[in-house]
Amino acid sequence: MKINVRMCPPHFNSAHGGKTSVADVGEGGRFIVSHGYAGTVGVLAAMVSLLSGCALAPGSYMGVPPGNAVEGQASGEQGVTELVRDGVTYRLHLLDGEMVARLSSQPAAGVQGGLRLPAAAAVTYRVRSGDVLRVVVWDRPELNNPGFSSLGTSIVSVGATESTNSPIASAGGGSLDPIGRVVQPDGSIYFPYVGKVKVAGQTIDAIRRDLTMRLDKVVSNPQLDVSIVSYRSQKVYVSGAVRAPGSIALTDTPEMVADAISGAGGYNDAADLEGATLNRAGTVYPLDLYALFYGGDLSQNVLLKDGDVVNVPDRRYKKVFVLGEVAKPVSQIMPKGRFSLSEALADAGGLNQLSANAAQVYVFRKGADKSVDVFQLDATSPGMLVLGDQFSLQSRDVVFVDAAHVTRFYRVVSQILPFASSLYLGAEAFK
Structure with a gap:
C-alpha cells in the first residue's frame, strides 16, 4: 500500500486542536484520516461511502474501490470541509452562532427555485360566456326579466281566503333563464328591439351604456340597469x-x-x-x-x-428522521410551523446517556446542484443545546447521533449507510 501524506490548511486544525492529513490508498482511492477531528472525518467518509452502495464493517481499512477517487479539500469558507466524488460535493459545516444566524436569514427552499408570488392588482369583473345577466328597463315591463317575458299570471291560493298573483316563466329563446339572460358561447345576448349584443369581455358599466345607446333609438330616454345574477364563467x-x-x-x-x-x-x-x-x-x-x-x-x-x-x-411526507444513539429512533412528521434540532432530539427521548457522543450530532440535508450538506453540533454543553433550538430542520432531514469514544468513521458509516442511501443520498436523488 502506497501512502502519501500531506497536511491540510491550518484553519482545519484550529477548531479542535488536532492535525489532519490525507493519504492515498491502493491504486487511487483516497481517504482522510484525522488526529483530533474524528467527528469531521467520520461523517465525511460516511457521506462519500453512501453513493457506493457498499456496506462497511468496522476495521482498519475503509475499502474504497479503485477507480472511485475521493478527494478531501478545504473550501474558501472557514470551518467547512468539502469532499467531491463522482461529481457530487459533500460539505461539512460546524454549527455555531454565526452559521445558525446565516441559515436563519436564508429563505426556505421553494418548489420552483424561490419564485416570487405574482403581485396583486385590483381588477374589474368582466362578463364571459356562461354568466347570467339581468337587464331592467324602468316603465317598460315587457322588456324586463326575460324569463317571465310573457308576464302571464296564475292564481296561487294562500290559506282559505287569500290569493296572490305569481308570474309564470315562459320559454323566451336559447339565451333566456328564469332569472336572466345567459351569455352565449359566442359572447352575446339577445335583447328586444336591439337584437344580438356582444357582451363578453366587457364590464357591467360598459354593457349598460351600450344597451342604453342602442335602446334609445326605439324607447324615449330609457332608464336601464344591468346586473349579474349568476357567476358561472370564472x-x-x-x-x-x-x-x-x-x-x-x-x-x-x-x-x-x-x-x-x-x-x-x-x-x-x-x-x-x-x-x-x-x-x-x-x-x-x-x-x-x-x-x-x-x-x-x-x-x-x-x-x-x-x-x-x-x-x-x-x-x-414532511418528516425528519432521528437515528443513532438516541433513546428512541423516530421517523417524525413535522408539526405546523418551525421545528428545531433540539425539539427533534427531545422527541426522540434525548441522547443515550450510556453510548451517545454529544459532541457528534449531525444533520444530513440534501443541497442544491448535486451536493449534500452535513451540519455538526457539539451538544456537550447546555448552551449548545440552546443553539440547537435555533437551528430549524427541513423536511427529509436526517439527524444522526454518533457513539461515544469512537475515533474512527466506521461506526458512522455502518449506522447511517443502510438508511440514508435509500432515503435521498443515493445517486438517483441527484439525477
Missing part, C-alpha cells in the same frame, strides 16, 4: 388537505387566497401550510399559508385569477 380551485376541495366561482368581489381557503371549509389537521402552492397558467409558486394565518404576512394573500389552483399538501 372559477378558482382549492385542492389537497382542505375540508371541502373543489371549485369556487369568481364574482365581482375580489377573491383572495384566504377567501378561497375559507370557501373550501378551511384546512384540516393534516395540512402542510408552509408547503402550499399556487398554480397559475402552469407556473407553480410557493405559498406559505403558515406565514399568512399565523404570522399575518399579507404578501401571501394573493388576489386569485380565473383558473388558479391553490393546493394544500398533506404533512404525511
Whole structure:
C-alpha cells in the first residue's frame, strides 16, 4: 500500500486542536484520516461511502474501490470541509452562532427555485360566456326579466281566503333563464328591439351604456340597469388537505387566497401550510399559508385569477428522521410551523446517556446542484443545546447521533449507510 501524506490548511486544525492529513490508498482511492477531528472525518467518509452502495464493517481499512477517487479539500469558507466524488460535493459545516444566524436569514427552499408570488392588482369583473345577466328597463315591463317575458299570471291560493298573483316563466329563446339572460358561447345576448349584443369581455358599466345607446333609438330616454345574477364563467380551485376541495366561482368581489381557503371549509389537521402552492397558467409558486394565518404576512394573500389552483399538501411526507444513539429512533412528521434540532432530539427521548457522543450530532440535508450538506453540533454543553433550538430542520432531514469514544468513521458509516442511501443520498436523488 502506497501512502502519501500531506497536511491540510491550518484553519482545519484550529477548531479542535488536532492535525489532519490525507493519504492515498491502493491504486487511487483516497481517504482522510484525522488526529483530533474524528467527528469531521467520520461523517465525511460516511457521506462519500453512501453513493457506493457498499456496506462497511468496522476495521482498519475503509475499502474504497479503485477507480472511485475521493478527494478531501478545504473550501474558501472557514470551518467547512468539502469532499467531491463522482461529481457530487459533500460539505461539512460546524454549527455555531454565526452559521445558525446565516441559515436563519436564508429563505426556505421553494418548489420552483424561490419564485416570487405574482403581485396583486385590483381588477374589474368582466362578463364571459356562461354568466347570467339581468337587464331592467324602468316603465317598460315587457322588456324586463326575460324569463317571465310573457308576464302571464296564475292564481296561487294562500290559506282559505287569500290569493296572490305569481308570474309564470315562459320559454323566451336559447339565451333566456328564469332569472336572466345567459351569455352565449359566442359572447352575446339577445335583447328586444336591439337584437344580438356582444357582451363578453366587457364590464357591467360598459354593457349598460351600450344597451342604453342602442335602446334609445326605439324607447324615449330609457332608464336601464344591468346586473349579474349568476357567476358561472370564472372559477378558482382549492385542492389537497382542505375540508371541502373543489371549485369556487369568481364574482365581482375580489377573491383572495384566504377567501378561497375559507370557501373550501378551511384546512384540516393534516395540512402542510408552509408547503402550499399556487398554480397559475402552469407556473407553480410557493405559498406559505403558515406565514399568512399565523404570522399575518399579507404578501401571501394573493388576489386569485380565473383558473388558479391553490393546493394544500398533506404533512404525511414532511418528516425528519432521528437515528443513532438516541433513546428512541423516530421517523417524525413535522408539526405546523418551525421545528428545531433540539425539539427533534427531545422527541426522540434525548441522547443515550450510556453510548451517545454529544459532541457528534449531525444533520444530513440534501443541497442544491448535486451536493449534500452535513451540519455538526457539539451538544456537550447546555448552551449548545440552546443553539440547537435555533437551528430549524427541513423536511427529509436526517439527524444522526454518533457513539461515544469512537475515533474512527466506521461506526458512522455502518449506522447511517443502510438508511440514508435509500432515503435521498443515493445517486438517483441527484439525477
